[in-house]
Amino acid sequence: MRSVSEIDVERLTGRAFHPSPVAWEDEVLYFLMVDRFSDGRERDWRDNDGVSVAFGETPRLRPENHGNALGTEAERAAWRDAGERFTGGTLRGLRGKLGYLRRLGITAVWVSPILKQVPGVESYHGYGTQDFLDVDPRFGTPDDLRDLVATAHAMGIRVILDVVLNHTGDVFDYAVPAPVWDGSTFPVAGFRDTDGKPVLPFGPLTDRDTGVWPAELQTLETFTREGRIQDWDRWPEYLRGDFQTLKDVALLRPDGSPSPALAALTRAYQFWLAFADLDGFRVDTVKHMDPAAARYFASAIHEFAASIGKENFYLIAEITGPRSFAFRTLQAVGMDAALGIADVQDHLEWLVKGRQNPVDYFGLFRDALQDGKDSHTWYRNRVVTGFDDHDQVRKGARKARFAATEHGDRLAVAALALNAATLGIPCVYYGTEQLFDGAGGDDRYIREAMFGGAFGPFRSRGRHAFDEDHPVYRGLARVLALRRRVPALRRGRQYLRPISGDGVSFGPPQIIGDGPMRAVVPWSRIFAGHEVLCAINTDPFAPRTAWVTVDRDLHPPGTELTCHFNTDQHLEGTVVRAEPRNGSAIPVTVPAGGFVAYW
Known part of the structure; x- marks a missing residue:
């Protein structure tokens, strides 16, 4: 498809769909980055049926392999550089590891964005979309996505897809060098061609590797064109500025009504919802979207999902900033839950490590009165909780996983249990169950490749970490089995x-x-x-x-x-x-x- 007008809704929806859960607080999420999870080439692991797999190229990681990528300065540089590029994880690889997740006790997998990225750009994380109607070939094909979801459903696992509509990838350039936001609209040089050069005029394109797709987005009015954000908390800068080189989409017309770009993006995500039979979306950068635009998207997605029998299709909003702002925004936009990014993660981690008083963490949930809620169970399905993630914005230049500091390796099961047995929808970040440390201070280091490759965990290469005998994996599996068995721990x-x-x-x-x-x-x-x-x-x-x-x-x-x-x-x-x-x-x-x- 080249245009959302080509989407055949009747053909897409003329079948039965997997139903939504009755209560999302009963679920346990697992967040992974597709590029960093599995390439399907491992050996010495258990397949979806629990059968030991003896063939494959990549052996299992052992303690003696830690640091095997740091032999020479050239090897150290190669390992560090690999962390900034695509490493090879795929949807097929993930599909083969669903048994690993089911045996851990995971009931819903949150998958990083998988739509087509700007060619030639190492946006392995998936947040720089160039084509909203195709899967990035480095991750697989649309059919791979559909097969993943079907297999997951057959195994009792739901699939939540990370989606982006606030911005596209770096699909055009400005006519002035690197403008920063000052409230002005800047002139543009043109869409980028297959070599990344901004030489193509705005308007209809023919090459799917150039500019942006679907065709409805190929107009100047699709983008705010106001330059890069510098002050991430100043209104309206944080609503209309670009994320570094990513390009901000104008989601509303000047009169406040939904823009053609917002309508096209919403239709594209309705397509993926039905095509793959998805169970929810994690919506990126909701803080940076006008509430009216986010509310339009939420309403349209909820209505479409309900029309095909998904009455509780879940929209999880990423809303950075203070908790009170996050929950005001959540209510304003009509999404279902917010990520507990800053205060929940911070208080949970440092409670377990003995550096913050427990009342700081438990006080986040108490009565919910400061957020205008009259029930102290309101948070049970309104916030997704955890302590490790792929950004760790709260740690500034000291980014590292829980296990890296303050005896976190010895306290990991306590932290995972606190997360699983307190209010909220718990979310495990991939590799936490294997004690990944993510040490290094930069984003790349907290995004290790579970399958090894050139950027394996613990500064290794060529060794995978799908170890179901790991004591933290086993300990978490026992905790999650308890949670599943005891309603009080969920509700x-x-x-x-x-x-x-x-x-x-x-x-x-x-x-x-x-x-x-x-x-x-x-x-x-x-x-x-x-x-x-x-x-x-x-x-x-x-x-x-x-x-x-x-x-x-x-x-x-x-x-x-x-x-x-x-x-x-x-x-x-x-x-x-x-x-x-x-x-x-x-x-x-x-x-x-x-x-x-x-x-």
Whole structure:
């Protein structure tokens, strides 16, 4: 197709589609970058049916292979440079690893953008689209996408596609060098040809590798043409400026109505929704879209999805900035959930590492009153939570994964359990379950190639990391199985619980003195009269014990609670009795860097 006018909606929609989930808070997401996940050439891994695969080119990564790409300065440079280019991951490779994700406990995979990128540009991340009606051949074909989704559905996994409509790739250049936003509209030199030169006039194009597609976007009015953003928080600069070399799309006409470009992009994404039978979109850079434009897109996508039986097609908005701004924007644009990018990630990570008080994290969800919500379960399906991701904007020039610092390798299961067993839709970033460290400070280092290749994890090359025997993989799989089994952990009200060392003086766990907090951090999830008491230990080296308050009405003194989950499995089945301390309390011991659940 060259134009969205060629989309045959009747042919696309004349079939049955995979239904939406009843409740998205029941899902567990896994975010991966297609280029960095799997190229399908690994050996010594388990296929979708759990069968060991002995053939293939790339052996499994072992600890002794860490650093094997750093032998000489030339080898170190080659490894670093590889991180800025396409490394070879494909949709077919991902399709073959769905069993790895299912056995981990993942129920929805969030896939980075896969539409065609500007030729000759190393936008392996997928956020620089040149053709909105085709899949980038480096990732595969449209049929590969459809086959991926069909296989995922057959295995009980939903697929959420990352989509971009705020901007295109670097498809044209300005007539003046590198203009920055000052409220002016700048003249353009032309669309880029196959060599990247801006020599093609705006108007109808014939070569699909030039300019931008579909044809409806090939007009001057498609773009704001106001130069690069410098102040990312100044209105209207952040709405109308370019993302570096990416080109901002004018989504509204001057009168505030949807532009032809917005209508064309919306139609293109409706096509992909139906063609591949997708279950949701993660919508990029919603902060940088006029709310009226984002609301038009959300309404049109929701209505189209409902018309084919997807009554709960989910739109997850990336909205950077303060939490209050994010949730005002979410409500204004009519999308379903926001990514908990800055404050959720930051508080979660540093709580587990003992550098922030637990009330800072749990206070984000308490009652939701400051966000105008009257229910303290409102967040359960309105925010996607996690702690590792592909941008780590919150860390500035010190970007690294959780495992890289502050004994994060020993605390990873505690962090993953806190994420899985507290409010929100949990999201695991690929490689966290293999303790990837992402050390280096730059975006590339937190985007390691899971399949190895030229830019493997832990400064390696030629070794894949699909290890289902890894202790963090196994630990997370057990936590997610517990979450799946216990409704309170998905839907329940949430309370940070006071603790005591002597059984007399109770208070919230908190930092005391200059060092990190090494303590039991407990919370309750209560659903339909059922309380589940959870706790992590922020001490990476030793078990910790504390008296923990429980709900006196549900667990009065004398009540027995059983340990149904413990990272030290030998201690599961242990029974404790509630005593009349601070109302009602039980003694809880949590292994080093561990997680427990009682009811």
